[in-house]
Amino acid sequence: MISVQDLVVRFGPVEAVRGVTFAVGEGQSFGIVGESGSGKSTVLRALAGLNDDWSGRMTIGGVALGPKRGRAFFRRVQMVFQDPYGSLHPRQTIDRALSEPLIVHGIGDADRRIRQALAEVALPSSVRFRFPHQLSGGQRQRVAIARALMCEPEVLLLDEPTSALDVSVQAEVLNLLADLQDRRKLTYVMVSHNLAVIAHLCPQLGVMQGGEMVEMLSASDLRAGRVSHPHTADLRRLSTELEEA
């Protein structure tokens, strides 16, 4: 479904991503872990078309991606952002946020679709006409997920979707994402610095360091400690230490 080959992303003279290659099958989840600044979010933003200055080859559903994406692309690929406090327009009601993709793509039947979308992410219909500041972080992230699903995409790019939430809400959102994937046969690419979160949702994952993907392994290998690159071992040790502390 998704293939990325030798992706290089530049910010001016700096190469933030240096030759990343991976592939994700249809209905699969792929996780990218790494420290802050390792370039993992940059990969996702380049994939989403939010960053023009990249080279390499990226295809989604067999279609090669150019620097500028058309409307058809955005019907197939959507993204959920890290910070639910920053990803919803502060002056627009939830209703407006959810109807925006429908208006842009000329999809009718907005009223029913919005009610259905809210139900799908387990939000009460009473939040529909609230403003984002009237919702909790977890509720906002559900709205962001609902918005991403409005146009029934096939691919969802998840940029640390739970890192701004507290632990109990993290689990709820992760379970919601897992349910949605089962129901809608979505393909996920998820970025996180949290190994536990990645391993929970993604059977396959890649580890990034300094703009390069230093290791690709399966979640079960990670759990069993069958890692080959020292950075992966470091990350794994840190996360188990944190859990025990």
Next chain:
Amino acid sequence: MSGVRTAWPNLLDRDWLLTDSPGSRSQALWGQRYRLWRDFSANRLAMAGLIIVLALVAMAIAAPLLATHNPAQQELTNRLATPSAAHWLGTDELGRDVYSRLLFGARVTLGMVLAVVALVAPFGLAIGCIAGYYGGLVDKILMRTTDVVLAFPRLILALAFVAAIKPGITSGIIAIAITTWPPYARLARAETLTIRNTDYIAAVRLTGASSARIVLRHITPLCLGSLIVRVTLDMSSIILFAASLGFLGLGAQPPSPEWGTMIATARRFFLEQWWVPLMPGLAIFVASLAFNLLGDGLRDVLDPKQR
């Protein structure tokens, strides 16, 4: 949507306005507006400013009803009279009733101010938002143009413009507008720069919306708050600017009763008949102060950085 039909009678119902879970888009909007109004009306100085501004506008509109004399009617036997029952604020150097001239002058002065704002605010907003959102070459061209205009001394540029056309209210309005828009463009650009890289704008880009739609529907509404504040705070300087043009004889022309022109013609009697220039001076002062108070109050409720 059912909420639209029932909105009007509910506007006086506090519970309907303040509910946590509005039932329709219009209810959510009216609720937000009501909260803004509640915050604003709690500020007494700002309310005083608003009431004075509304009163001035009402007086300007109702000038023919409120005036005791024809503002152009001369009475040369009764020049420079002190305030009395017949002439509440005295008469000027041609024996015209100052009170009536002030009322009709409010039409000219406030009309000029409103015309300038109506020209300048949308223009500056558009330039700033476009420059800020598109960046690159567009930004450079628009902002350097802004800098060039900004680098001119305001009054000199306006004087040159008026002198080149012909003195009058219309050319005065255009002259003031030409010299007033750059700060709005800069303000809107600065706001746009912080907004355009946020995740919620990225999310809108991911819907596939056109740049025009993003700027118009998602960015300008956020710039509007600080722009409105800036405009109300600038109203007083626009009044003074219009008055200075009038004072220099390049704005409204006599016998048109513009406040600045009234002071200009009365300046010869400044020492002996001080009340003649004092009255329009007071009018300018009160109007400027009221706009400033209003602007301060609006900044407290509208400025997103203070919330």
